Amino acid sequence: MWGEFRRSGLAIAPFPEKLGGCGLIESDRQGNLCTVLRLLGAGDLSIARLIEGHINVIALVCRYGTPAQQASLASDVRDGALAAVWGADDAAGLKIVTRDHHSELRGRKILASGAGFVMRPIVTAKAGDDQWMCLLRLSPDHPVDLGGWTAQGMRSTATGAIDLTGIPIGPDETVGAAGDFMRQPxxxxxxxxxxxxxxxxxxxxxxxxxxxxxxxxxxxxxxxxxxxxxxxxxxxxxxxxxxxxxxxxxxxxxxxxxxxxxxxxxxxxxxxxxxxxxxxxxxxxxxxxxxxxxxxxxxxxxxxxxxxxxxxxxxxxxxxxxxxxxxxxxxx
Ligand SMILES: Cc1cc2nc3c(=O)[nH]c(=O)nc-3n(C[C@H](O)[C@H](O)[C@H](O)COP(=O)(O)OP(=O)(O)OC[C@H]3O[C@@H](n4cnc5c(N)ncnc54)[C@H](O)[C@@H]3O)c2cc1C
Known part of the structure; x- marks a missing residue:
């Protein structure tokens, strides 16, 4: 079904037209997006969950990201990449640590849907008290732990834990300003x-x-x-x-x-x-x-x-x- 999703053009559809989509995330298209999500939910809730996360990343990057981040995400999505928002933390949490003008991630994410096949996740990470969004590009062989995903349902979302320690974080990775992820409404x-x-x-x-x-x-x-x-x-x-x-x-x-x-x-x-x-x-x-x-x-x-x-x-x-x-x- 994921292959069909890619071939259908739905993966790129949320982007604005100038980036090759049809603006499904734009304010006046929320009714259309609602219909798409309903139909996906009727077909398979796991696929709907993954695609909802993918759409959320595109919305966040288009709202808060730079034009270069938007273009690079659109290009990867056109090449077949799936995106996801990974916000859930274990007790230690994911942190951005800075040493000698070099910043990198330390820690892991849990309850991360699509772990193992999502290549462009947005992860939330703390630098001091500030929460940042980091748009990553993961390699297909990045290790993931799906051993704990023994839930009653939604098994095919491949929801797991993923250690992100050592991934460099610079201006290309950080999306928007601190606090944007939880900005209301x-x-x-x-x-x-x-x-x-x-x-x-x-x-x-x-x-x-x-x-x-x-x-x-x-x-x-x-x-x-x-x-x-x-x-x-x-x-x-x-x-x-x-x-x-x-x-x-x-x-x-x-x-x-x-x-x-x-x-x-x-x-x-x-x-x-x-x-x-x-x-x-x-x-x-x-x-x-x-x-x-x-x-x-x-x-x-x-x-x-x-x-x-x-x-x-x-x-x-x-x-x-x-x-x-x-x-x-x-x-x-
Ligand atoms: C299929 C699936 C895929 C997911 N994929 C992702 C993903 O890709 N990325 C991601 O970040 N997350 C993901 N999640 C996690 C999801 O976003 C939620 O974090 C998770 O489902 C919360 O479930 P919970 O019941 O443990 O919530 P809780 O918030 O712990 O709620 C459980 C109960 O405790 C109550 N409660 C909560 N806090 C308190 C408190 N302080 N004091 C007293 N009562 C409290 C709640 O009201 C509720 O009654 C996924 C979850 C599912 C099911």
Whole structure:
């Protein structure tokens, strides 16, 4: 599927036209990007995860990087390179150490998707209290450790640990200014993208549920009809939220409200996904747990991919933002 992705031109599509893409990351194309991520999520959540990370790197480099960094990334992507954002740290963290006017990385990244085949990752690294983004060019034989990736689902994301000690860091590698990685509303507001991938998987699950009920002659049962109604309403609810979050992300809305809306979108999407999985699994029964039924794979991947950073904080920050604002609730 990765080969198809490269051949399809989707790898380069996020770049602006002047760099050979079709501007999929631009503000007025967020609706198109949402559709792409939904369709990818419906096909395979692991591929959707990898491509979402790839798109995030292109967005970060186009927003904060120099023209030379943008051109070099676009050229590598045209030649087949995949990008990823590796932010998660172990207890020691990844650092930039400087000695005799020479800076290099010390430490490793964990939970790095695409470890072993991503050649252009952005990694976050600390220099003192400052957090920097470093755009690396890794060689294909750079050692990775996938031994710890024994997750229930999303196994084909090849999410692992990678030691980056000794990689030189100069002006060509550092992207933007210290603190840009977590600059709002882009950092939290961009969460709508993984919600879109989750939504695609939910849509596919509900379609599979329909096929199952119809093909087995079980669609007229009132209990199953109730489950179908719950699923359709949950998918549509998530879709309204995700598409609105994408629209606001690309628009001129107040940054705090954009972040709060994305945080609430995470909450709504997660709840919808959990409700749908419960309904589909109860409505289909044991078959939903037997490989190679696609319902089994999607539930396994979706349950794993739903685990995103600090969901409680995202939800409570959104609630705080509304309490603090003067906006009527229907217009927040
Ligand atoms: C398939 C997959 C691919 C991934 N790929 C990447 C990647 O390429 N790059 C990358 O950087 N990361 C990646 N990650 C990691 C991801 O971004 C998150 O860091 C990870 O999924 C967080 O999961 P968690 O449940 O451990 O989060 P946590 O934030 O630890 O949340 C677990 C629970 O603890 C609560 N909690 C969190 N902090 C506190 C606290 N201080 N006090 C009390 N409660 C707390 C949360 O609200 C939640 O209820 C990937 C994850 C997955 C599943």
């Amino acid at each position: 882009y950092f939290s507001g961009g969460a709508w993208r993984f919600c879109a991938a989750h939504l695609g998987a939910m849509e596919r699950l509900v379609e599979l549920f329909r096929q199952h009920l119809v093909s087995r002659g079980r669609a007229e049962d009132p209990y199953q009809l109730q489950r179908v109604a719950v699923c359709v309403a949950a998918v549509r609810t998530a879709r309204f939220w995700v598409e609105e979050a994408a629209r606001r992300f690309g628009g001129e809305a107040d940054p705090e409200a954009t972040v709060a809306f994305a945080n609430m979108t995470r909450m709504v999407t997660e709840r919808s996904a959990l409700d749908i999985m419960e309904s589909v699994q109860r409505g289909v029964g044991l078959l939903a747990f037997i490989r190679p039924d696609p319902i089994e794979r999607i539930c396994r991947d979706l349950s794993t991919y739903l685990r995103q950073p600090v969901p409680d904080l995202a939800m409570s920050n959104a609630a705080r933002a509304w309490l603090k604002s003067a906006a009527p609730v229907g217009e927040f």
